[in-house]
Amino acid sequence: MEATPFPTEPFGDDLGPAKVVYIYDPEAGLRAIVAIDNTACGPAIGGVRMAADVGAQEVTRLARAMTLKNAAAGLPHGGGKSGIVADPKTADKPRLMRAFGRAIRNLVEYIPGPDMGTDEACLGYLFDETGRAIGIPRVLGGIPLDEIGATGYGLAECAEVAASYCDLSIDGARVAIEGFGNVGRHTARFLEEKGARLVAASDLGGAIYNPQGLPVNELAAIKREAGTVAAFRPGQRLSGSQIFTVACDILVPAARPDSIQARNAAVIQAKLVLEGANIPATTDAETVLHQRGILVVPDFIANAGGVICGAVEYRGGTQAIAFQQIAEKIRANTREVLDRSRREAIEPRRAALALALAHVRSAQTYRKRR
Numbered sequence: 586m587e588a589t590p591f592p593t594e595p596f597g598d599d600l601g602p603a604k605v606v607y608i609y610d611p612e613a614g615l616r617a618i619v620a621i622d623n624t625a626c627g628p629a630i631g632g633v634r635m636a637a638d639v640g641a642q643e644v645t646r647l648a649r650a651m652t653l654k655n656a657a658a659g660l661p662h663g664g665g666k667s668g669i670v671a672d673p674k675t676a677d678k679p680r681l682m683r684a685f686g687r688a689i690r691n692l693v694e695y696i697p698g699p700d701m702g703t704d705e706a707c708l709g710y711l712f713d714e715t716g717r718a719i720g721i722p723r724v725l726g727g728i729p730l731d732e733i734g735a736t737g738y739g740l741a742e743c744a745e746v747a748a749s750y751c752d753l754s755i756d757g758a759r760v761a762i763e764g765f766g767n768v769g770r771h772t773a774r775f776l777e778e779k780g781a782r783l784v785a786a787s788d789l790g791g792a793i794y795n796p797q798g799l800p801v802n803e804l805a806a807i808k809r810e811a812g813t814v815a816a817f818r819p820g821q822r823l824s825g826s827q828i829f830t831v832a833c834d835i836l837v838p839a840a841r842p843d844s845i846q847a848r849n850a851a852v853i854q855a856k857l858v859l860e861g862a863n864i865p866a867t868t869d870a871e872t873v874l875h876q877r878g879i880l881v882v883p884d885f886i887a888n889a890g891g892v893i894c895g896a897v898e899y900r901g902g903t904q905a906i907a908f909q910q911i912a913e914k915i916r917a918n919t920r921e922v923l924d925r926s927r928r929e930a931i932e933p934r935r936a937a938l939a940l941a942l943a944h945v946r947s948a949q950t951y952r953k954r955r
Contacts, residue, residue, distance in 0.1 A: 588784075592872055595832050597622075597645070597670065599622070599651065599663075599871045600622065600649070600652065600942075600945060601620050601622035601623040601648070601649065601652065602620050602621060602622045602623075602645055602648060602649070603622065604619075604620070604621040604642075604692075604694075605618065605619070605620050605621075605641065605645060606618070606619040606620075606689075606692065607620075608685070608688045608689075608835075609728055610684050610688065610760055611850060613680055613681065613683075613684035614671075614677075614680075614681070615669065615681055615684040615685060615688070616669070616670040616671075616916050617667060617668060617669045617670065617685055617688070617772050618639070618640070618641050618644045618667060618670075619644070619665065619666075619667040619689060619692060619695060620641070620644045620645045620647070620648035620665060620666050620667070621648065621663070621665045621692070621694055621695050622645070622648035622649050622651065622652045622663065622665060622831050623649075623652040623663045623664055623945060624663035624664050624666040624667075624694050625945055625948040625949040625951075625952050626655060626656055626660065626661055626662055626944070626945065626948045627632065627660075627661040627662045627663055628662060628663065628693070628694050628695070628696055628841075629648070629651070629652075629662060629663040629664055629665030629694055629695050629696065630651065630655060630660075630663075630664070630665065630696045630698060630719065630890075630892055630895055630896065630899075630919075631647070631648055631651040631661045631664055631666040631686070631695070631697070631698065631700075631892075632647075632666060632667075632695045632697070632698045632699055632700025632701075632703070632762045633643065633663035633667045633668075633669060633682075633698070633699070633700055633703050633707065633711070633730075633881075634647070634666065634667065634668045634669070634700040634701050634702055634703070634710075635668070635669045635671055635673040635676065635681075635700075635701070635703050635707075636668065636669060636670075636671075636672075636673065636701065636702055636704030637670065637672045637677075638670075638815040639668035639669070639670055640668070640670075640920075641668075643668065643842060644666050644667060644668040644920075645666075646842065646864055647666040647842070647863050647864065648664050648666040649664060650664070650666075650863045650884060650885055650944040651663075651664030651665060651666055651885075651892070652664025652886070652941075652945065653885040653937075653938065653941040653942075653945075654885035654886075654888075654889050654940070654941075655889075655892060655896075656941040656944040656945045657886060657918055657937060657940050657941040657944065658889045658892065658893055658896075658915075658918065659914065659944065660892065660893065660896045662696070662892075662896060663694075663897070664674075664693075664744060665695045665697075666697075666700075667685075667689070667697060669682075669702075669703075670683060671683055672689055673701075673702035673703070676767070677927065678703075678706070678707055678710075679706075679710055681730050682703070682707045682710040682711055682714075683713075683714055684819075685711065685926070686711040686713070686714025686715050687714055689715060690714060690715050693717075696717050696718065696719060696895075697711050697715075697719075698718065698719040698720045698730070698891070698892070698895050699719075699720040699730065699731050699767075701766070701874060702840075704731055704767075705720060705721060705722045705727070705729040705731060705732060705933075706722065708720045708721045708722075708877050709721050709722045709725055709727075710750055710916045712718050712725060712727075713939070718896050719816065719894075719895030719896075719899055720891075720894075720898070721898075727898055728894055728895075728897070728898040728902075728904050728907055730890075730891050730894040730895060730898070731891075732766040733894075733904060734767075734770075734771025734772075734774065734775065734937065735891045735893070735894035735907065735908075735911060736767070736771065736772075736861070736890040736891035737767075737768055737769070737770070737771025737773075737774065737775050737861075737887075737890070738775050738890050738908060738911055738912075739887070739888065739889055739890020739891070739893065739911045739912075739915045740768070740772045740775070740776075740859050740861055740887055740888060741772060741775035741776050741778075741779060741886045742890075742911065742912050742915050742917050742919075743859055743882055743886070743916070744776060744779075744781075744835060744857065744859055745779060745916075746894075746915075746916050746919040746920055746923075747857055747859070747880060747882050747919055747923060748857065750880055750923045750927070751856045751857050751879075751880040752856070753834055753835075753856050753857055755776065755779045755780055755781050756779070756780030756781070757780060757781070757782065757835045758776075758780075758781040758782065758834040758835050759781075759782055759784045759796070759832065759834045759835070760773060760776055760781050760782065760783045760784065760785075760833060760834070760835045760836075760837065761783075761784060761785035761786070761794075761828055761831050761833040761835070761836050761837070761855070762783065762785070762786045762828075762836075762837045762839060762861075763828045763829070763838045763839060763840050763844060763865075764787065764788065764836065764838065764839035764840030764841075764861070764862060765787065765788050765804070765805075765808060765814050765839075766839065766840075768839040768861045768862070768888065769786065769837060769839035769840075769861060770801070770805050770808075770864050772799055772836075772837050772839065772859075773786065773804075774801045774802075776835070777801050781835065783798060783799045783800075783801055784797075784798060784799065784831065784832075784833055785799070785823075785828055785831045785833060786799060786804060786814045786828075787814065787815075787823075787825045787828040787840075788808065788813050788814050788815070788825070789814075789825070790811070790812060790813025790814070790815045790825075791813060791814075791815030791822060791824060791825055792814070792815060792822070792823040792824065792825050792827055792828045793814050793815050793817045793820040793821070793822060793823070794820055794821045794822075794823055794827075794828075794831050795819060795820035795821065796832065799817065799820065802827060804817050804818070812869050819940060826849070829845065829849045829852060829853050830849075830852050830853075830854070831854070832854050833855050834855060834856050834857065835855055835856070835858075835859060836853060836855035836857070836858045836859070836862060837858075837860075837861045838858070838860060838862055838865035838866065839861030839862050839865070840862055840865065841862065841865070842862065842863065842864040842865060842867070842869050843864065843865070843866070844862070844865050845858075845865055845866035845867070845870045845874075846866075846867050846870050847867065847869040847870050847872075847873050849870075850866070850869075850870040850871075850873040850874050850877075850941045851873060851877075853879060855873065855879060855880070856879060856880065857880050857882070858874060858879060858880070858881045858882070858884060858946075859882050859887045859888075859890050860881065860883055860884035860887050860888060861884075861887065862884065862888070863884050863885075863888070864884060865880070865884060865899035868934075869897075871883075871897075871932060871934055872932065875932045880923075880933070881932075881933055881934070882897070882919060882923070882933060883922070883934045883937045884924070884935055885916070885937065885941065886915070886918050886919060886922055886933075886937050887919070889911075889914065889915055889918075890911045890915060891928045892905040893907065893910050893911045893914055893915075894908075894910075894911060897905055913936065918929045918937075918940070921940065922936045922937045922940060923936070925939070925940075
């Protein structure tokens with residue numbers, strides 16, 4: 586059976602998922618799902634997402650995205666993901682993370698990392714319970730990838746390469762970011778350092794738009810104080826969904842899956858879409874954007890900075906080595922995918938899938954069938 590980009594329930598395809606585990610600990614108030622998609626390249630790395638509405642389908646799709654991401658980056662890791670069903674704003678995170686750590690202690694083929702709703706402290710608790718995690722606090726010997734902005738750094742490096750494929754200069758480019766969190770905020774910061782101008786940003790509280798520009802550090806400070814970027818002034822306050830309608834050159838969706846669908850893809854004005862979140866656009870939406878001449882760099886190529894950093898950390902590498910690896914791998918992969926897309930007249934995702942799947946299938950030839 587031919588592998589599809591994302592496995593379908595209940596049993597997926599010939600790549601995975603290898604294992605889906607449901608966890609319930611009523612004493613700790615823990616409900617969670619772990620999906621280990623594929624381990625042909627090595628033990629699975631993938632973040633721990635905390636959200637009140639996270640479910641098995643989302644976690645399984647994200648695990649496949651991690652398989653593709655790790656393979657495309659040439660990392661000795663497969664893909665996994667987990668979701669804890671809880672509101673990250675109100676949850677007792679130390680209690681939940683420790684209970685989750687105890688529950689996955691024997692899932693040795695899964696290495697957890699930070700994701701939406703979790704941070705370095707959360708991974709510190711997991712590391713204490715399991716002895717394995719990435720993105721842990723510095724005091725425990727880790728590289729706190731969200732704190733240093735590893736994913737955002739990679740997205741900015743990706744943007745610099747991709748810009749030449751869509752007649753765009755990063756210097757002066759207008760940037761809109763959906764999801765001004767750990768990924769979006771650092772992406773804006775690194776792009777600003779390259780001369781780009783943030784003009785719009787959104788979070789759960791709404792969006793703010795100012796064609797004259799939004800200073801990234803001031804916007805981040807307002808969000809910390811008020812809880813939302815929508816409180817920033819001067820600027821035009823918008824609903825969160827209106828972020829996709831603003832005039833910009835680069836759009837970075839960095840929030841939840843499927844936020845870009847065919848209906849709103851038709852109104853996006855950007856020249857370049859860098860997928861900062863995992864699976865932020867549906868397949869139909871990417872096709873609409875491609876047909877409109879908007880360049881889309883797929884998630885598992887563009888946002889691999891975090892997991893590249895995590896793989897370096899897991900093997901005892903330094904932050905400097907991690908940033909070097911992020912730049913080298915993401916720039917090379919972006920160029921390879923976009924060259925193939927042009928050469929074969931196919932969507933960038935198809936070119937990216939060919940790259941990643943070839944790596945996984947090659948690794949599978951060395952694995953014993955069990």
